[in-house]
Amino acid sequence: MFPKVAIVGIGYTPFRPITPDVSFREMVFEAASKAYEDAGVHPQEDIDSFVTCQDDFEHGRSIWNMQTPDNLGAVLKPIHTNCGDGILGLIDAYMQIKSGLRSIVAVETHSKASNVINRNHLIAHATDPIYNKPLNINPYFIAGMEMNRYLLETGTTKEQCALVVSKNKTNALFNPLAAYGEKITPKEVLDSEEMFSPLKRLDMSPMADGGIVMVLASEEKAKALTDKPIWIRGLGWCSEAPSLETREWGEAIYAKLAGEMAYRIAGIKHPRKQIDFAEVDDTFSYKEPQHMEALKLCRRGEAGSMIEEGATQREGEFPTNVSGGSLGVGFLVEATGPQRVLEVVLQLRGEAGGRQLPDVKVGLAQSWRGIPYASGAVMILSKE
Amino acid sequence: MPVEKVTQVSQTKPWYGALSSKYGEALLKTPEPGLYGQYTYGIAGERFFREIKDNAKITGAKCQKCNLIYVPPRIYCERCFEGLEEWCEIENKGEIHTYTIGWVDLDGSRLEEPVILALVKFDGVYGGIVHKVEEISADNVKIGMKVSAVFKEKREGSILDIKYFKPI
Ligand SMILES: [Zn+2]
Numbered sequence: 120m121f122p123k124v125a126i127v128g129i130g131y132t133p134f135r136p137i138t139p140d141v142s143f144r145e146m147v148f149e150a151a152s153k154a155y156e157d158a159g160v161h162p163q164e165d166i167d168s169f170v171t172c173q174d175d176f177e178h179g180r181s182i183w184n185m186q187t188p189d190n191l192g193a194v195l196k197p198i199h200t201n202c203g204d205g206i207l208g209l210i211d212a213y214m215q216i217k218s219g220l221r222s223i224v225a226v227e228t229h230s231k232a233s234n235v236i237n238r239n240h241l242i243a244h245a246t247d248p249i250y251n252k253p254l255n256i257n258p259y260f261i262a263g264m265e266m267n268r269y270l271l272e273t274g275t276t277k278e279q280c281a282l283v284v285s286k287n288k289t290n291a292l293f294n295p296l297a298a299y300g301e302k303i304t305p306k307e308v309l310d311s312e313e314m315f316s317p318l319k320r321l322d323m324s325p326m327a328d329g330g331i332v333m334v335l336a337s338e339e340k341a342k343a344l345t346d347k348p349i350w351i352r353g354l355g356w357c358s359e360a361p362s363l364e365t366r367e368w369g370e371a372i373y374a375k376l377a378g379e380m381a382y383r384i385a386g387i388k389h390p391r392k393q394i395d396f397a398e399v400d401d402t403f404s405y406k407e408p409q410h411m412e413a414l415k416l417c418r419r420g421e422a423g424s425m426i427e428e429g430a431t432q433r434e435g436e437f438p439t440n441v442s443g444g445s446l447g448v449g450f451l452v453e454a455t456g457p458q459r460v461l462e463v464v465l466q467l468r469g470e471a472g473g474r475q476l477p478d479v480k481v482g483l484a485q486s487w488r489g490i491p492y493a494s495g496a497v498m499i500l501s502k503e
Numbered sequence: 504m505p506v507e508k509v510t511q512v513s514q515t516k517p518w519y520g521a522l523s524s525k526y527g528e529a530l531l532k533t534p535e536p537g538l539y540g541q542y543t544y545g546i547a548g549e550r551f552f553r554e555i556k557d558n559a560k561i562t563g564a565k566c567q568k569c570n571l572i573y574v575p576p577r578i579y580c581e582r583c584f585e586g587l588e589e590w591c592e593i594e595n596k597g598e599i600h601t602y603t604i605g606w607v608d609l610d611g612s613r614l615e616e617p618v619i620l621a622l623v624k625f626d627g628v629y630g631g632i633v634h635k636v637e638e639i640s641a642d643n644v645k646i647g648m649k650v651s652a653v654f655k656e657k658r659e660g661s662i663l664d665i666k667y668f669k670p671i
Contacts, residue, residue, distance in 0.1 A: 233510060233511050233512045237611065239610070249544055253662050255609060256608075259607075263620075266603075315603040315620075321505060364575065369601075
């Protein structure tokens, strides 16, 4: 029998636009210490294995994922370094436990994005060096092109996307961890500067810093460690072709396939009915409806009206991005996916404070790797 | 009014007298020239850019199994993973699959004139070319619009040998 896997410990620093008071090591040390305290484990004595997820240069240094053993308490211990989104790190830990190889695994991600002066150059460096990069253009044009095609194919409107920004930033006001909570009207979003039309400046999530560490354990260990384990019920991941020329532009196929995989594993046939709330990627405003549709939380082209009708509001029928999402919390680079998982865990534990959703049992977290890629992951968690 | 927050440490005044690493700052601003190498075009890239340089023509590669023509061409099919050996010439007549109007440059500064960027797809072709669209105002550009590549007179084997795409 393969053991069930639970999240038994969470540790995090508040997400902030800048963190000049601490180095990234000190930030991770804080998140890790809190996670180990929460799980009641000691990294050197109890944790069998570690996973760390960071991309190159995102925080101002190369081969960054080799920088965490010391601040994670993982020196001289087994550690996987993953150059990708943090949900993939959680999936890695899940597999180590599920296979019976390990009993307790810790996963680390963080953002120190404020170190980087011009992120555009960094992303441009990730575009194809012979077909795309010579055009010498700001790489966020990719989001503008994607938004344009998505709006055309589905009939979703810029006004509906602006409602997403307004909702998520308002939600963030109730999340003390969020960096960009504010009362903002859809009109203010629509009136903000044109960036990559139809994408406006306030359609784009601003960057934030922060660290997240989670401790995962097998069923046996989980029951011994905590009375509030949050079980990982389903997980999926998928990447489309990396080239801008052949990937899909109107539909998030990566999210659709990752979602289907997660639903299959979790035994979910009717996502909207069997899941109580979701934290989906909203790096750009249009990504929220696009991802909701890909995840079959509504039919294609219906997310916009679902948002308009208030169904995705905190008090709505299917609360989406109650944490504030990336638009309200801030874009946390590889910690963006884990921030969504963190919110699901807090909600399921009943520890979400002023934004606590009543009677929630099953939640979904989804991540997107961000431009220029079409890649992402999904995780479904439950209380029982 | 939306609240503006500082998002880069470099934009702040020194943090209560904290030391700042000038070396680190410089490194992040401009990666040292020594960091760069030369990216190889490869077999398919060589074919594509040589045809552009010598004949101002767009080349594709065909997968017989999937009945797909790749632009830019490749030596393998990303769907069935077969090797591709059949090259074909693509007619210089495409369609805007999607576009955006860019108002800021790579450094984040606002442009005096916005730039139109598009993914141009060709009839019966899987893939396309990402490039600028000119000879049309930003207000008039549309998805589905027919465009063709305008080549430079003097070409050197680069995507910039295409000056831009223009409406036809
Ligand atoms: Zn094929």
